[in-house]
Amino acid sequence: MSHFIDLTLGGLTIGAAIAAIALSLVLIWRATRILNFAQGGMALACAYIAYSVTNHSGSYWLGFAAAIGAGLVGGALIERSLIRLVENKPPLNAVIVTLGLLVIIQAGLGMIYSVDQHPFVFAFDFHGYKVGHTSLQFSPASLFAVLSVLAVAVGLFVVFKYTAVGLRMRSAAFAPEVSRLLGVRTNRMLTLGWALSSAVGALAAMLATPPLISPNALDNLFVFGFTAAVVGGLDSAVGAVVGGVVIGLVLNYVSGYGTPNLSTGTALGILIVVLLVRPNGLFTRATARRV
Amino acid sequence: MLEVSGLSSRYGAVRALDGVDLNIPEGSLTAVLGANGAGKTTLLRTITGLVRCAAGSIRFRGKEISRLPVEEVVRTGLAHVPEGRGVIAELTVEENLRLGALWRRGRDRTAGLKDMYELFPPLAERRHKPAETLSGGERQMLAIGRALMARPTCLLLDEPSLGLAPKIVAQLMGMLREQRDRTGLTVLLVEQNARSALSVADRGVVLNLGRVVADADAGSLSQDTTLRHAYLGF
Numbered sequence: 333m334s335h336f337i338d339l340t341l342g343g344l345t346i347g348a349a350i351a352a353i354a355l356s357l358v359l360i361w362r363a364t365r366i367l368n369f370a371q372g373g374m375a376l377a378c379a380y381i382a383y384s385v386t387n388h389s390g391s392y393w394l395g396f397a398a399a400i401g402a403g404l405v406g407g408a409l410i411e412r413s414l415i416r417l418v419e420n421k422p423p424l425n426a427v428i429v430t431l432g433l434l435v436i437i438q439a440g441l442g443m444i445y446s447v448d449q450h451p452f453v454f455a456f457d458f459h460g461y462k463v464g465h466t467s468l469q470f471s472p473a474s475l476f477a478v479l480s481v482l483a484v485a486v487g488l489f490v491v492f493k494y495t496a497v498g499l500r501m502r503s504a505a506f507a508p509e510v511s512r513l514l515g516v517r518t519n520r521m522l523t524l525g526w527a528l529s530s531a532v533g534a535l536a537a538m539l540a541t542p543p544l545i546s547p548n549a550l551d552n553l554f555v556f557g558f559t560a561a562v563v564g565g566l567d568s569a570v571g572a573v574v575g576g577v578v579i580g581l582v583l584n585y586v587s588g589y590g591t592p593n594l595s596t597g598t599a600l601g602i603l604i605v606v607l608l609v610r611p612n613g614l615f616t617r618a619t620a621r622r623v
Numbered sequence: 624m625l626e627v628s629g630l631s632s633r634y635g636a637v638r639a640l641d642g643v644d645l646n647i648p649e650g651s652l653t654a655v656l657g658a659n660g661a662g663k664t665t666l667l668r669t670i671t672g673l674v675r676c677a678a679g680s681i682r683f684r685g686k687e688i689s690r691l692p693v694e695e696v697v698r699t700g701l702a703h704v705p706e707g708r709g710v711i712a713e714l715t716v717e718e719n720l721r722l723g724a725l726w727r728r729g730r731d732r733t734a735g736l737k738d739m740y741e742l743f744p745p746l747a748e749r750r751h752k753p754a755e756t757l758s759g760g761e762r763q764m765l766a767i768g769r770a771l772m773a774r775p776t777c778l779l780l781d782e783p784s785l786g787l788a789p790k791i792v793a794q795l796m797g798m799l800r801e802q803r804d805r806t807g808l809t810v811l812l813v814e815q816n817a818r819s820a821l822s823v824a825d826r827g828v829v830l831n832l833g834r835v836v837a838d839a840d841a842g843s844l845s846q847d848t849t850l851r852h853a854y855l856g857f
Contacts, residue, residue, distance in 0.1 A: 499722060502714065503711055503718075506712075506713050506714070509709075513697065513709065514773070515726030518694065
């Protein structure tokens with residue numbers, strides 16, 4: 333039983349970072365119907381920026397802030413420059429552009445930082461809390477991961493639900509043409525959506541990258557995050573978070589009771605089952621839109 | 624107030640509007656009539672910039688608006704209720720209404736809510752319900768209310784009667800007329816349902832294949848049997 337609780341706590345920690353990546357994918361999907369395959373790469377670039385800033389300044393939190401800031405600015409710039417070219421084009425164009433961007437980012441990071449693994453520190457102590465003589469899979473760093481992702485998810489919910497800019501973003505996502513007729517500057521909403529999404533992605537990278545950073549450090553996280561987003565239904569932010577936690581838990585149970593080697597395969601298995609049984613995901617209502 | 628001259632627009636190779644001239648005086652209620660494909664919807668979509676005009680000019684209150692982006696047009700005081708109403712089903716009734724005035728500043732953003740709930744009491748009862756739960760007539764109320772939230776000086780309405788029961792259509796038309804009489808709102812009403820539109824309009828414009836074929840006061844249009852038979856179907 334105690335092993336189960338321990339695995340659950342560990343799963344929550346993994347799930348937090350997966351949920352953040354899933355959330356970042358959903359934010360972009362809802363606004364632009366583009367699945368951003370470069371999300372993991374963009375997030376990793378932010379983590380590398382944190383790595384450089386922290387190494388030069390000696391301050392973890394300065395690096396952390398730089399990563400989130402780079403996410404905001406980078407997301408906005410990429411939307412303005414690259415994505416704008418493929419918006420309202422066939423979906424395949426956007427897929428190719430984001431895949432291309434991923435390759436460029438990973439290759440670029442490899443050229444700048446080398447493809448070797450470098451140490452990347454946690455925000456807080458990563459030694460698990462102790463109960464008696466056993467140390468849990470849950471540490472101060474885990475607590476920070478869970479709380480920060482929870483705070484971001486709640487914050488985004490409040491912004492979308494209760495603020496004017498949130499209402500504009502939702503309306504631009506649901507009905508771009510009508511929104512423009514009502515005076516919503518939908519282009520700005522798209523840029524803002526990409527900025528927010530990349531910042532959330534940067535947070536995920538800061539949580540999931542330690543202890544080692546390399547140009548492929550987040551490949552698995554992206555696959556898990558993608559699975560979580562699909563499980564949640566791509567259109568649902570709540571679904572992305574729940575999906576992320578569920579995937580985190582399942583993966584940790586699988587590696588705890590079975591073997592860690594099974595985790596990627598398990599994620600893909602879940603993806604296939606969900607797509608077969610509920611292709612719209614667990615949290616999206618399959619609605620035929622009536623206008 | 625709204626002057627359209629020599630307006631042409633096209634969808635690819637198809638010419639949808641072909642040199643349309645219109646002069647809509649302030650406070651008038653004008654019905655734009657004609658068969659399917661006559662260019663009625665395109666006329667409204669071109670005025671608000673959803674379709675780019677190929678030639679001609681659109682002046683609204685003395686300002687050329689034909690090159691303005693769609694989202695800026697509403698800021699000049701011109702509101703457009705699109706065909707099919709454009710109610711955003713996923714948002715609540717109140718969120719839909721608020722969107723109409725969101726480009727305004729400060730208190731002006733929510734100042735109109737009370738008026739709209741008075742004008743359309745069914746919306747007040749459903750204010751926090753998703754708009755998808757509304758009936759067709761209520762959706763049309765919501766679409767018009769949302770457009771009025773912006774306090775426009777000119778309202779463009781595209782087929783408000785579409786899919787509504789005759790009794791509801793009569794109520795809507797009466798409400799439009801009353802709104803015009805009370806606030807001096809200029810209304811440009813595109814309608815397939817010529818009879819009900821002419822019953823409230825002061826003036827009618829008939830389009831055929833993208834050209835204006837008649838432009839006269841509503842009374843004389845309803846009397847003109849030849850025109851009625853040829854273009855209006857009643």
